[in-house]
Amino acid sequence: MKRFVIIGNGPAANSAAEAIRKQDQASSVTMFSREFQGHYYTPALPELVSGEKTAEKLIVHGPQWYERLGIELRLDCPVQDADPERRLVITAEGEEVGYDALLLATGGNAFVPPIPGTGDLKVIPGVFTLRTMADAERIKAAAGQGRRVVLIGGGLLGLEAGNGLLRIGAHVEVVEVFPRLLPRQTDSLGAKLLQGLLETMGFAFHLGRKTERIARTPDGLEVLLDNGTSLAADMILISAGVRPELELAGKLGLAVDKAVLVDDRMRTSLADVYAAGDVCEHRGRYYGIWPAAVEQGRVAGTNMAGGSAEYAGTVPSNSLKVAGIALTAFGEIDAEGRHQALVFQGQANGLYRKVVHNQGRMLGGIFLGDEQGARTALTVMRRDQILSPEIRALFPAESA
Ligand SMILES: Cc1cc2nc3c(=O)[nH]c(=O)nc-3n(C[C@H](O)[C@H](O)[C@H](O)COP(=O)(O)OP(=O)(O)OC[C@H]3O[C@@H](n4cnc5c(N)ncnc54)[C@H](O)[C@@H]3O)c2cc1C
Secondary structure (H helix, E strand, C coil): CCEEEEECCCHHHHHHHHHHHHHCCCCEEEEECCCCCCEECHHHHHHHHHCCCCHHHHEEECHHHHHHCCEEEECCCCEEEEECCCCEEEECCCCEEECCEEEECCCEEECCCCCCCCCCHHHCCCEECCCCHHHHHHHHHHCCCCCEEEEECCCHHHHHHHHHHHHCCCEEEEEECCCCCCCCCCCHHHHHHHHHHHHHHCCEEEECCCEEEEEEECCEEEEEECCCCEEEECEEEECCCEEECCHHHHHHCCCECCCEEECCCCECCCCCEEECHHHEEECCECCCCHHHHHHHHHHHHHHHCCCCCCCCCCCCEEEEEECCEEEEEEECCCCCCCCEEEEEECCCCCCEEEEEEECCEEEEEEEECCHHHHHHHHHHHHHCCECCHHHHCCCCHHHC
16 A cells, blocks of 8 residues: 655645546545645635635535545645655654655745835735735735725736725726736737726726835835836735745755756656646746646646656646636737737727637637637647638638
């Protein structure tokens, strides 16, 4: 009987545990989480902030799931150390737990840029990041009708969180260092259309601006921008990306570049130690998205339990989940105009379609205001990438 240990309880960890159980019903599987609740759906955290969903609604796996699969889930039990020679992990309480195969699925943390004044976020009341359910609960408790929120970072996650705050009556100003919104998901035309839609909803934007400093004032908080603009705020939400949680990887001595390096079988540089999800990088690529974590976890779990699976990559697709705005981007969006593209801008407010291709082979696309079109294009992208008649039909000749 083998001992499987999984550090983490996110999508990578859960899909790995499930894959292990498919191969091996007898061995022990122990999962550690530094959080308090079962596996939950992180992408819906902005809806927890807005009150549209309750914490219970976000739970993907409750206690019964772990019981049914015979998995021991240790909640509120951070793993603090690991000893690869003795093949054991050590909890914050000092308990040693041995393993035959170990999965590092510790995910990532919200990145906080070195802005003077941020210091240790935990000790600055009113300054937040959003990564966990506990973060969402804290933000929700601090936000409310009429509160002035400055959002530092206008990426997908920031805009979704900002939308959650708008919905509870907050005023939301977004500071974004890039001169346009969502530089990785839109080109300049798409970004302009999107910005218009978001402004109609109540967002205010300061694009192409750096935050110089955050300071406390008698009136609350102040965000000072590089052009001298001063924004008054009751709370600040920093949404500047994610960084892998590498503390244990360092203690294990794993090979790391941007994140833990894994091969196609999700093996790290250390025998019998695997990694999956936001903690790892595969073939030079860091995904930071849910579907990649699920797939990588499945591959890791299968191999840990003696099966055989390989990870070949995930076509990254991102959607902005803001009610009334349908934006989906996938693969190469070619903001620089280096490739061929089919483009259609509809009469309807904000409708924009773009498919990037190379001699008829689809490389990626942007769809704003057309969920059905986005689904069709994504299906083709994942199937054979051929610019089929169904794709061409989305681009009436006069606009292509
Ligand atoms: C607000 C928000 C919205 C998002 N929206 C989307 C979206 O729309 N689409 C999309 O594809 N992706 C989205 N993402 C990203 C997606 O949630 C992540 O890519 C995914 O959760 C990564 O899964 P993971 O299992 O690698 O890590 P995580 O989900 O980060 O889980 C890591 C786990 O490790 C545990 N852990 C870490 N260190 C320790 C330790 N030392 N001891 C014990 N436990 C530990 C944590 O408690 C946690 O359970 C979003 C993320 C956020 C925060």
